[in-house]
Amino acid sequence: MTDVKLDKFCLVAAIAALLALIFPLSGVDPESGKQIAFVSDIPGIAVAMALCVIAGAAFTWLGVGHIQYAAIILAVAVFGCWQAIEALYDYGIAGHAGTGFWLFILSLWAFVWRGIDVVARYRSLETAKQQSANILVPIAFGVWLLFLWEVIVAGFGVPQVLLPAPSAIGVRFVNSTDILAADFHQTFIKAVISGYVIGCGSAFIVAIAVDRVPFLKRGLLPLGNMVSALPIIGVAPIMVMWFGFDWQSKAAVIVIMTFFPMLVNTVTGLNAAGALEKDLMATYASGYWSTLFRLRLPAAMPFVFNALKINSTLALIGAIVAEFFGTPIVGMGFRISTEVGRMNVDMVWAEIALAALAGTAFYGAVAYVERKATSWHPSFRVRRH
Amino acid sequence: ADEVTLQLKWVTQAQFAGYYVAQDKGFYEEAGLDVTINPGGPDIAPPQVIAGGGADVIVDWMPSALASREKGVALVNIAQPFAKSGMMLTCLKETGVESPDDFPGRTLGVWFFGNEYPFLSWMSKLGIPTDGGEKGVTVLKQGFNVDPLLQKQADCISTMTYNEYWQVIDAGITEDQLNVFKYEDQGVATLEDGLYVLEDNLKDEAFVEKMGRFVAASMKGWQWAKENPEDAAMIVLDNDATGAQTEKHQIRMMQEIAKLLDDDGKLDEAAYQRTVDSLLSGGSDPVITKKPEGAWTHAVTDKASM
Amino acid sequence: MPASADAVVDIQKLSLTFQTADGPVYALSDVDLKIERGEFVSFIGPSGCGKTTLLRVIADLEKATGGDISINGVSPQEARENRAYGYVFQAPALLPWRSIERNVTLPLEIMEIPREERIKRGHEALKLVELNGFEKKFPWQLSGGMQQRASIARALSFDADLLLMDEPFGALDEIVRDHLNEQLLKLWARTNKTVAFVTHSIPEAVYLSTKIVVMSPRPGRIIDVIKTDFPKDRGLDIRETPEFLEVAHRVRKGLRAGHSYDE
Amino acid sequence: MPASADAVVDIQKLSLTFQTADGPVYALSDVDLKIERGEFVSFIGPSGCGKTTLLRVIADLEKATGGDISINGVSPQEARENRAYGYVFQAPALLPWRSIERNVTLPLEIMEIPREERIKRGHEALKLVELNGFEKKFPWQLSGGMQQRASIARALSFDADLLLMDEPFGALDEIVRDHLNEQLLKLWARTNKTVAFVTHSIPEAVYLSTKIVVMSPRPGRIIDVIKTDFPKDRGLDIRETPEFLEVAHRVRKGLRAGHSYDE
Amino acid sequence: MTSNAATMNGAIGGESLWSRLMSGQAGPVTVVLIALFVIWYIGAVFMNAPTQIDRYNRAGETWTTTRLIEDTLAQERPILPAPHQVAQEMYKTIFATAITSKRSLVYHTWVTLSSTLLGFVIGTALGILLAVGIVHVITLEKSLMPWVISSQTIPILAIAPMIVVVLGAIGLKGLVPKAIISTYLCFFPVTISMVKGLRSPQVIQLDLMWTYNASKWQTFWALRLPSAMPYLFASLKVAIAISLVGAIVGELPTGAQAGLGARLLAGSYYGQTIQIWSALLTAAFVAAIMVVLVGWCERRVLARMGVRG
Numbered sequence A: 001m002t003d004v005k006l007d008k009f010c011l012v013a014a015i016a017a018l019l020a021l022i023f024p025l026s027g028v029d030p031e032s033g034k035q036i037a038f039v040s041d042i043p044g045i046a047v048a049m050a051l052c053v054i055a056g057a058a059f060t061w062l063g064v065g066h067i068q069y070a071a072i073i074l075a076v077a078v079f080g081c082w083q084a085i086e087a088l089y090d091y092g093i094a095g096h097a098g099t100g101f102w103l104f105i106l107s108l109w110a111f112v113w114r115g116i117d118v119v120a121r122y123r124s125l126e127t128a129k130q131q132s133a134n135i136l137v138p139i140a141f142g143v144w145l146l147f148l149w150e151v152i153v154a155g156f157g158v159p160q161v162l163l164p165a166p167s168a169i170g171v172r173f174v175n176s177t178d179i180l181a182a183d184f185h186q187t188f189i190k191a192v193i194s195g196y197v198i199g200c201g202s203a204f205i206v207a208i209a210v211d212r213v214p215f216l217k218r219g220l221l222p223l224g225n226m227v228s229a230l231p232i233i234g235v236a237p238i239m240v241m242w243f244g245f246d247w248q249s250k251a252a253v254i255v256i257m258t259f260f261p262m263l264v265n266t267v268t269g270l271n272a273a274g275a276l277e278k279d280l281m282a283t284y285a286s287g288y289w290s291t292l293f294r295l296r297l298p299a300a301m302p303f304v305f306n307a308l309k310i311n312s313t314l315a316l317i318g319a320i321v322a323e324f325f326g327t328p329i330v331g332m333g334f335r336i337s338t339e340v341g342r343m344n345v346d347m348v349w350a351e352i353a354l355a356a357l358a359g360t361a362f363y364g365a366v367a368y369v370e371r372k373a374t375s376w377h378p379s380f381r382v383r384r385h
Numbered sequence B: 001a002d003e004v005t006l007q008l009k010w011v012t013q014a015q016f017a018g019y020y021v022a023q024d025k026g027f028y029e030e031a032g033l034d035v036t037i038n039p040g041g042p043d044i045a046p047p048q049v050i051a052g053g054g055a056d057v058i059v060d061w062m063p064s065a066l067a068s069r070e071k072g073v074a075l076v077n078i079a080q081p082f083a084k085s086g087m088m089l090t091c092l093k094e095t096g097v098e099s100p101d102d103f104p105g106r107t108l109g110v111w112f113f114g115n116e117y118p119f120l121s122w123m124s125k126l127g128i129p130t131d132g133g134e135k136g137v138t139v140l141k142q143g144f145n146v147d148p149l150l151q152k153q154a155d156c157i158s159t160m161t162y163n164e165y166w167q168v169i170d171a172g173i174t175e176d177q178l179n180v181f182k183y184e185d186q187g188v189a190t191l192e193d194g195l196y197v198l199e200d201n202l203k204d205e206a207f208v209e210k211m212g213r214f215v216a217a218s219m220k221g222w223q224w225a226k227e228n229p230e231d232a233a234m235i236v237l238d239n240d241a242t243g244a245q246t247e248k249h250q251i252r253m254m255q256e257i258a259k260l261l262d263d264d265g266k267l268d269e270a271a272y273q274r275t276v277d278s279l280l281s282g283g284s285d286p287v288i289t290k291k292p293e294g295a296w297t298h299a300v301t302d303k304a305s306m
Numbered sequence C, D: 001m002p003a004s005a006d007a008v009v010d011i012q013k014l015s016l017t018f019q020t021a022d023g024p025v026y027a028l029s030d031v032d033l034k035i036e037r038g039e040f041v042s043f044i045g046p047s048g049c050g051k052t053t054l055l056r057v058i059a060d061l062e063k064a065t066g067g068d069i070s071i072n073g074v075s076p077q078e079a080r081e082n083r084a085y086g087y088v089f090q091a092p093a094l095l096p097w098r099s100i101e102r103n104v105t106l107p108l109e110i111m112e113i114p115r116e117e118r119i120k121r122g123h124e125a126l127k128l129v130e131l132n133g134f135e136k137k138f139p140w141q142l143s144g145g146m147q148q149r150a151s152i153a154r155a156l157s158f159d160a161d162l163l164l165m166d167e168p169f170g171a172l173d174e175i176v177r178d179h180l181n182e183q184l185l186k187l188w189a190r191t192n193k194t195v196a197f198v199t200h201s202i203p204e205a206v207y208l209s210t211k212i213v214v215m216s217p218r219p220g221r222i223i224d225v226i227k228t229d230f231p232k233d234r235g236l237d238i239r240e241t242p243e244f245l246e247v248a249h250r251v252r253k254g255l256r257a258g259h260s261y262d263e
Numbered sequence E: 001m002t003s004n005a006a007t008m009n010g011a012i013g014g015e016s017l018w019s020r021l022m023s024g025q026a027g028p029v030t031v032v033l034i035a036l037f038v039i040w041y042i043g044a045v046f047m048n049a050p051t052q053i054d055r056y057n058r059a060g061e062t063w064t065t066t067r068l069i070e071d072t073l074a075q076e077r078p079i080l081p082a083p084h085q086v087a088q089e090m091y092k093t094i095f096a097t098a099i100t101s102k103r104s105l106v107y108h109t110w111v112t113l114s115s116t117l118l119g120f121v122i123g124t125a126l127g128i129l130l131a132v133g134i135v136h137v138i139t140l141e142k143s144l145m146p147w148v149i150s151s152q153t154i155p156i157l158a159i160a161p162m163i164v165v166v167l168g169a170i171g172l173k174g175l176v177p178k179a180i181i182s183t184y185l186c187f188f189p190v191t192i193s194m195v196k197g198l199r200s201p202q203v204i205q206l207d208l209m210w211t212y213n214a215s216k217w218q219t220f221w222a223l224r225l226p227s228a229m230p231y232l233f234a235s236l237k238v239a240i241a242i243s244l245v246g247a248i249v250g251e252l253p254t255g256a257q258a259g260l261g262a263r264l265l266a267g268s269y270y271g272q273t274i275q276i277w278s279a280l281l282t283a284a285f286v287a288a289i290m291v292v293l294v295g296w297c298e299r300r301v302l303a304r305m306g307v308r309g
């Protein structure tokens, strides 16, 4: 191929940055009727924009073939993001951002996307390098999303009580670790863990019983699907009525929520063993329990883990929602609903962040165990295409 | 006609009868207003709604409104249709709670979501910690209903004279089996359902004038409701989209509400002062940290009475 | 009818009909067959003629709908419960979560044979199919042919007197196949096992068997039973002898009769 | 290096190494091969020696890591983009949700050939493999052998000059196989297509080919290239001729050299 | 499978009427249902007894067990209402009330259903779109996929009120906020399943398309999408049920507006357990019916695709 291929993303980045230098950076101050700031007033952002133009133009021609080039692009983007934040908060653009500013953000976006793209395509036979690339991609993407959120909230001057900026949430998170810890203990350690274990455990045992008795399989499963369609939101107040205010009622909600996904998946899984494998066991005159442990349970494992993963996200949500219907004055759900009423929306988001962190970690832990326990499953093998 | 959106604090019930009557009887229309009434709910924070531009005027309790003001939502009280507080703590006699001195060691049901401020002020005035320790009280976040009392999960629960109290009675418990502690009687009453708008809007003369008409028409509605409690309750029922409210309950609520109403809706400065003092006196953890400035105005009610 | 004293498999007027949604499928009809101890019987016939079904009936994996069958003088079910036979399926059917070694020793585990003994016998069986060195590998790390060999080792590991093999070498290349044919013959000559063997390959059938059963298309019937009398320790070279070619020719003729190409 | 004018496939010093987590796998090394227009070339060699890989390189399904390859004078990618070849995989690879007819006309659909034309050519291809009458059936309603025939029809349907076939008859019984061998030969003799054909069966390779390529175990190398000169319209009977047996013997010798059994 | 029949020593024996009744699905379901009702009644007696006894004591009445049982099954605000109480309430509000009335459950069900369906449609579309992106663009796969999973650990149900308020602030009211919450909940199972489904074609099938030099688009329509159909329908069944939950949750904070959620809330607010249970059961029925409908569509589509059985 002889003709030069232009890198479209870098081209967009360069053009957007160039336009950003021309268009006004901010809106007009309503009181004085004057522009709040021009590019020339803020050396940092001016330098960043110029860098974007240069880097964009350069890589439009060069292409971003190497991982080193991606590093340069990402570095330019990080510098640009930093300058954008400075301009917002130190030069009073917050709440008055104008066309120029948003064009600059667009330019950064193009850079970040291109950079992440290259890292995502990176292939190395060294596991350590490959793994760090694999982790870097979602993290960089997440950080970019947080940056966008920050810039949009600050740039448009969204009221704090509607949506706080991530920085404010972060500050609140760090300053409230004791409250967050207490809430986490109440909701996660007490309610979620016990509810999850009881729910998944009992469903697993019932699934084996149901599988043994075909009558139950035909009679219970169709109803089970209906119960799983019961909105938890309706079940939660009933559970509070039955099991009291403390964590027990939350655990009960979780048991109800997690029971049927586990039941249905395990029953499906127990039937996943192939006819040929079952025949094989029959030729050995293998008994029910022997076949169960040697063939059917191992074959059911992928399904069981599927349910465990689904349930890991359901459990936390269930506990938090159940706390809306009565609780002692501690817990993540309690805090969320109370602090909204007190206009402490940053605290609400700190709790949400905690929930997301805990939920993701929980899911990740289950996924890790799955990978270890069912490493034989084809889905964990390297894909050819 | 001028458009006005009113955000209520709670679901459609006789607690807000005045507004529904004014709407239904055409008082707003007469005043050249086109009013939209948005019911609230357990998790709707009216200050958040008004801050987001979802309403022009909201019904809120003063503790919550002043706390929001400190958080940057500059609410200003423009009228106070409720002169008295309807809040109380209701205890089962059999648990042996005879006076506030018996509170330590007890479990009390409290509403949160911005409604906990009166209770917290009261407790700090009594010097009782709310951390669940030996000398303090254990606080439960009370749900939507009175079950905690009926099922003895709490020794006392929060009730309103016009609402939850009667649910307790309806559940088969007689008045003489209950001990009630009204916030009014304990001298810790704070102002309840008032009308609040954003401070910035009041700079606009036309807005003040519009609110004047709104408050005047609303008070006319309240007056009518007070005089015709049964009909007012029916109007409320007509507006209840859930179709779940009962006639008996709403009529009784309207009768109780009537006892709390003010005549002209003009904020009583003394009552305001008493509320602010109570909120400031919270010891180490007061509801508001400094005396609010400009948190109320008579400009609107003055216009209204013209 | 009393089974002949030394008949390992005794089938009389056996028929099997599958009831399906589209109506009955007549898979086997009127099959008479006796396999004596120490015989090596091959089944050959067009695809879908019922070879697998017949083997499955013997193994008690399918119930006949008519006729009589006895294995070692008892019913197939009892024979299965006595672990009277080893079965090699057309596909390897290895359990993906077990290493090759643990796959091969699976039947021994089920029979509750002690661990040491299991491992010893597993090794021997793997050696027989030249898979020593692959004990710790998992099935997906082996090529198709190796997997099939592992499944043969598994059937050999518990040393049943009767071996039922359903196209065990179908997936292997000619050289490996020849080699395994030789190995199987040696094993059979040494141990006096009885073997029932399904194949598509005429030379394979002729080379291995003492008796070749040719089957017709559905409903599967036996159209010819050909006895051979090559010595037990025959070599691959017998395939060039006229006797061999003659038998092969007879088998081919029988087979062709079942097909519709009359070229 | 300029490709010879009439060479359909021209391979020089081709090598291919797979990079895997366990280290590199050398699948092909130093392969030189030229296939002229109208040739029928068979590839034979032990399992895992790289036959499939070689075919896949020709089809641009795998990229060589060294050496040169050209198809019709252009790169494999361009050849693929020109739809220069039809490929028959080892397994039928029919799409289960399409009727046989729509499976066979799938490539024509992708080449955006009008509906009528598609149906016409689909019918012809199905007739060639004797599957007419089964147009509306779904794959699971056909036996394994019929499915494989349908997949051959699919590769024939768009009438490419080069046919790449990877053990197309592996799953069929001997009689059907013989029959399809004859049909394939007839087609080839009539149309002057070029065929590259992978097989495990020595007689099949000898019977079909003008040139037999014998490959060694990994890393796949070509150890022998045997030309035959049977007439284009040979019959099945040539398999009994001494020339045939001689070629077969040479192939077997080459093959055996690649295995470790030195019996 | 016949092989199972052989190995599980199937009790084919005498085909009595009973065994024929119980071999289908209807028989066992009925038996289990009856058992459930019995347990429910017993539960109702036991759970309601303490308050009932309390009431007798307060009123100073004497009581017998029969009277206690009768009364526990006829309380106005039971802790656990008896099945017939719920049935009566449902009959009253579903059949005996004009469907235009605010007291009609049909009316409320319709309100909830409309946002459920809207959310379901948007969510499904979004879910498929995301999956298509993830399967075709490696950058999306690597960067987006972890966040798609994390997104579900955010307790959307808990912040639903804020969403309603924030959307209300930008002028979105009524149907749309509820549908958005449904969308958020139901796009997830669709995305996850569709990513799996669109990747389910075997390597050999993808190779086949490659040899035809098929474009990504052609491969998508001819191969990936048909292979993903079973996965899609499995996820749609989850999605439709979860979408209903979302709609109900979205109705809670908007307070006393209409819908099954509002009924639940109002019932809860006034301690009217019978009303809660009838709203709850109605919701479950609606969910079950929708799942059955999706299953019906599935069978039709798969039958057209020539799937066996």
Ligand SMILES: Nc1ncnc2c1ncn2[C@@H]1O[C@H](COP(=O)(O)OP(=O)(O)OP(=O)(O)O)[C@@H](O)[C@H]1O
Pocket (backbone or CB within 6 Å): C018, C019, C020, C025, C026, C027, C046, C047, C048, C049, C050, C051, C052, C053, C054, C218, E002
């Ligand atoms: N479970 C079943 N239900 C209905 N029909 C069946 C069943 N199993 C087998 N058949 C039918 O019975 C016939 C015999 O099948 P069988 O598997 O025994 O053939 P085969 O001779 O082993 O063929 P192949 O050489 O292809 O393996 C076939 O036509 C098949 O379609």
Ligand SMILES: Nc1ncnc2c1ncn2[C@@H]1O[C@H](COP(=O)(O)OP(=O)(O)OP(=O)(O)O)[C@@H](O)[C@H]1O
Pocket (backbone or CB within 6 Å): A384, C143, D018, D019, D020, D025, D026, D027, D046, D047, D048, D049, D050, D051, D052, D053, D054, D218
């Ligand atoms: N994608 C891959 N990654 C790693 N190794 C591979 C890959 N594809 C093939 N191989 C290895 O390359 C070698 C050649 O494989 P190939 O499939 O070409 O063999 P083959 O000659 O076709 O064998 P068979 O006769 O069994 O089909 C094998 O050892 C195989 O394990």
Ligand SMILES: Cc1ncc(C[n+]2csc(CCO)c2C)c(N)n1
Pocket (backbone or CB within 6 Å): B009, B010, B015, B042, B111, B112, B113, B115, B142, B143, B144, B160, B163
């Ligand atoms: C969860 C919950 N939070 C707060 C209240 C309190 N509340 C809001 S408006 C109002 C007036 C009377 O009904 C009251 C008491 C409640 N009931 N439930």
Ligand SMILES: [Mg+2]
Pocket (backbone or CB within 6 Å): C051, C052, C053, C090, C166
């Ligand atoms: Mg078979």
Ligand SMILES: [Mg+2]
Pocket (backbone or CB within 6 Å): D051, D052, D053, D090, D166
């Ligand atoms: Mg191959």
